[in-house]
Amino acid sequence: MTTTTFAPDAIRAAVTAQRGWVEELFGSLAAGSQGHPGINRDTYGDGENFAHRLFVEHARARALDVTQDFAANSYATLPGRDRTAPRILMGSHLDSVPHGGNFDGAAGVVAGLVVIEVLRALGIAPRCDIATMAVRAEESVWFAVSYIGSRSALGTLPEGALEAKRIDDGRVLGSSIAACGGDPEAIRRGERHLDPASIRAFLEVHIEQAPSLVESALPVAICTGVPGNFRYPDAHIVGRHDHVGTPRRFRRDAAMAGAEFAMLLDRIWEEEEAAGFPMAVTLGRFHTDSAVHGLTTVPGAFAFSLDVRAYDPAVLERVEKRMLAAIPEIEARRRVRFELGKRASAAVGPVDPAIVAGLEAAAARLGIGTMPLGSPASHDSAAFAAADVPIAMLFVRNEHGSHNPMEAMEIGDFLDACTVLADWVVAEVA
Amino acid sequence: MTTTTFAPDAIRAAVTAQRGWVEELFGSLAAGSQGHPGINRDTYGDGENFAHRLFVEHARARALDVTQDFAANSYATLPGRDRTAPRILMGSHLDSVPHGGNFDGAAGVVAGLVVIEVLRALGIAPRCDIATMAVRAEESVWFAVSYIGSRSALGTLPEGALEAKRIDDGRVLGSSIAACGGDPEAIRRGERHLDPASIRAFLEVHIEQAPSLVESALPVAICTGVPGNFRYPDAHIVGRHDHVGTPRRFRRDAAMAGAEFAMLLDRIWEEEEAAGFPMAVTLGRFHTDSAVHGLTTVPGAFAFSLDVRAYDPAVLERVEKRMLAAIPEIEARRRVRFELGKRASAAVGPVDPAIVAGLEAAAARLGIGTMPLGSPASHDSAAFAAADVPIAMLFVRNEHGSHNPMEAMEIGDFLDACTVLADWVVAEVA
Numbered sequence: 001m002t003t004t005t006f007a008p009d010a011i012r013a014a015v016t017a018q019r020g021w022v023e024e025l026f027g028s029l030a031a032g033s034q035g036h037p038g039i040n041r042d043t044y045g046d047g048e049n050f051a052h053r054l055f056v057e058h059a060r061a062r063a064l065d066v067t068q069d070f071a072a073n074s075y076a077t078l079p080g081r082d083r084t085a086p087r088i089l090m091g092s093h094l095d096s097v098p099h100g101g102n103f104d105g106a107a108g109v110v111a112g113l114v115v116i117e118v119l120r121a122l123g124i125a126p127r128c129d130i131a132t133m134a135v136r137a138e139e140s141v142w143f144a145v146s147y148i149g150s151r152s153a154l155g156t157l158p159e160g161a162l163e164a165k166r167i168d169d170g171r172v173l174g175s176s177i178a179a180c181g182g183d184p185e186a187i188r189r190g191e192r193h194l195d196p197a198s199i200r201a202f203l204e205v206h207i208e209q210a211p212s213l214v215e216s217a218l219p220v221a222i223c224t225g226v227p228g229n230f231r232y233p234d235a236h237i238v239g240r241h242d243h244v245g246t247p248r249r250f251r252r253d254a255a256m257a258g259a260e261f262a263m264l265l266d267r268i269w270e271e272e273e274a275a276g277f278p279m280a281v282t283l284g285r286f287h288t289d290s291a292v293h294g295l296t297t298v299p300g301a302f303a304f305s306l307d308v309r310a311y312d313p314a315v316l317e318r319v320e321k322r323m324l325a326a327i328p329e330i331e332a333r334r335r336v337r338f339e340l341g342k343r344a345s346a347a348v349g350p351v352d353p354a355i356v357a358g359l360e361a362a363a364a365r366l367g368i369g370t371m372p373l374g375s376p377a378s379h380d381s382a383a384f385a386a387a388d389v390p391i392a393m394l395f396v397r398n399e400h401g402s403h404n405p406m407e408a409m410e411i412g413d414f415l416d417a418c419t420v421l422a423d424w425v426v427a428e429v430a
Numbered sequence: 431m432t433t434t435t436f437a438p439d440a441i442r443a444a445v446t447a448q449r450g451w452v453e454e455l456f457g458s459l460a461a462g463s464q465g466h467p468g469i470n471r472d473t474y475g476d477g478e479n480f481a482h483r484l485f486v487e488h489a490r491a492r493a494l495d496v497t498q499d500f501a502a503n504s505y506a507t508l509p510g511r512d513r514t515a516p517r518i519l520m521g522s523h524l525d526s527v528p529h530g531g532n533f534d535g536a537a538g539v540v541a542g543l544v545v546i547e548v549l550r551a552l553g554i555a556p557r558c559d560i561a562t563m564a565v566r567a568e569e570s571v572w573f574a575v576s577y578i579g580s581r582s583a584l585g586t587l588p589e590g591a592l593e594a595k596r597i598d599d600g601r602v603l604g605s606s607i608a609a610c611g612g613d614p615e616a617i618r619r620g621e622r623h624l625d626p627a628s629i630r631a632f633l634e635v636h637i638e639q640a641p642s643l644v645e646s647a648l649p650v651a652i653c654t655g656v657p658g659n660f661r662y663p664d665a666h667i668v669g670r671h672d673h674v675g676t677p678r679r680f681r682r683d684a685a686m687a688g689a690e691f692a693m694l695l696d697r698i699w700e701e702e703e704a705a706g707f708p709m710a711v712t713l714g715r716f717h718t719d720s721a722v723h724g725l726t727t728v729p730g731a732f733a734f735s736l737d738v739r740a741y742d743p744a745v746l747e748r749v750e751k752r753m754l755a756a757i758p759e760i761e762a763r764r765r766v767r768f769e770l771g772k773r774a775s776a777a778v779g780p781v782d783p784a785i786v787a788g789l790e791a792a793a794a795r796l797g798i799g800t801m802p803l804g805s806p807a808s809h810d811s812a813a814f815a816a817a818d819v820p821i822a823m824l825f826v827r828n829e830h831g832s833h834n835p836m837e838a839m840e841i842g843d844f845l846d847a848c849t850v851l852a853d854w855v856v857a858e859v860a
Contacts, residue, residue: 241833243534246639247806255692263689280676283685283729284727284729285718286717287716287717287723294527294735295714298833305724375675401671403727
């Protein structure tokens, strides 16, 4: 569409020059949201609010246009020459899981800010608006609803989601949004702050969540797709509490039923992967009832959360079907009852092939080693893809996985990803 | 040794006449130890203390000799003609599991009181002392130590047990005993309040803990043995918390490892029973870490308690050996580490064949239907058996298992057990 007039070295130097404030901003983020251990930026809570204040202060100090939408997502915009042209949106979320790490989410927001500074450093007045979006409420661990911030902005949050309750303290999503300055009624009416037609692309940088890049000794990966999932966030198995000596034939052991269920899913998973279909099964909460369990009591109650993800909708359908068919067998064998509770799901999120090709070309031009990588995780990008916004993602090498205090992204690798992204954006808007 | 001069009808009538205060006493016990739901008579805590106060008041009101030993066990004694002759001890424990039922333990204490009243009603001045012992701290769910009260009285509490901490609030056993009027230093010195040579028999009535009698439509069972066990009250699996999208090959999922461990034990159990060796496996606590678990986090930590019980020491040894051999395989396959923690065990408790024969003869004479039944559970009787005191147990039909609020012993069935016991005691001491 356009041809860049900037040499790779100029792009690289402009990115490298941002290193000081980047390190400082990550440091301030961490310092203000300690989770003892790790990081705690709770969705529509104190931790996330702090991060948004920091984002807004940073953007205002740099004279960017700062706005907030009715889901309390924050935006920092560098105005383009044509303010009506479809804009480029970069970003990710600022919330974290409890006791999470500092980079999951935040890296993508900071990357957006870096690219904006690079455009300025290169003296580029962009063709269209370039905005960094700090998304709210991506981590579904809090309200058991995914992509709350991005889907609210796009007008695609499912009905009833605003009534969801925070798993730890029971706060209702709608009123939590209002407490953060949002307008849940606008979301309820299905209004949209972001018109997909007005967005040229949504570009998300994110730390890798499994050490695939560490394994391959590469700094950056270019995403080949975001997995879809089905979820049962709050499932229960009802058995009967019995004395520890109860003979086998009388037992209704809910924990043993849970273990059998887990091993069933583990077997299905193993088979699918062996057949060439990558997927993942996570029973994140998997537990007897702490109010009544004990050494000498057969567990009569068991609770679990389930997330099953894959890149192919057919795999998701097949796995869920097998799972649902096996549950009555476990129920009969163990004399228990499964209560799966509310089901949630997210569609598989395809990336835009043209943007992916552009990012690959940029990396090659810059001499930055990359590899293609299916996203192990769900991301806000998938919500944009579902709304037909062209999306792409870059992953940054990260040693210890994410969602834990040990996240270990090197700033050098992060700046490599920013360089690839900046190169593509510069070529697009200069 | 002696011949009874009392007709079966006289014994039965004397027992039946106790019904009123028996029902009242069970009612008072329940009313004063509500656990919302169920019953809460916590070991060396308010609930158990209440039950002992009630026992002491009842015994004093009936002019029995009331004493307490250095473990704060309570005794109500009807003095015999020869106070130096080996006495007959009846009883069980007064504590309960959290949210337990009203009869597990308490039934055996009330049965002892009933037999004493029957002796008086029949005008018998017994040959030897007849005592009812209200035992402390049988439920190992509190301090993860079994038979604390009975083993303290017998001078057989293992070294270090007094340092055990209560699982819910961290209170130390030794100081908890002191707070209830006991003398932990005497226990520490290994003193014994009960000399096995001075005890003719320990006789324990207990509700059945699995509905074997319900299944057989019989009111009473005569115990054929008390199982031994090995236990790991506080075991952990250490994996790594990871993002929900982490591919299989990188995961160190502690919950999946726990599930595999549970299914391994379940398989061993199934095989042993199929080969004719009754046993039981209970993973009473079986859970991810509530402080960090969540829908989108691969569990890096898992905790469980394990109780394995059987009637044959060889079975226990075989099962534990297979279990320990399999753990390194699970560790390697799942990239986790098992920390089994402190191990506890209890020896298999044989019953006295002569007393069992006497109880069978008594039941036959009285026309009360009984069956032989291996105790599914551990009991204070086993601590007495281990100290070479002759023991026997009677089980009372109970529909919904024990260790839960639904325990449903019928007073008529309970009085049947008391009648069999009274008949044997009368024959022994009249």
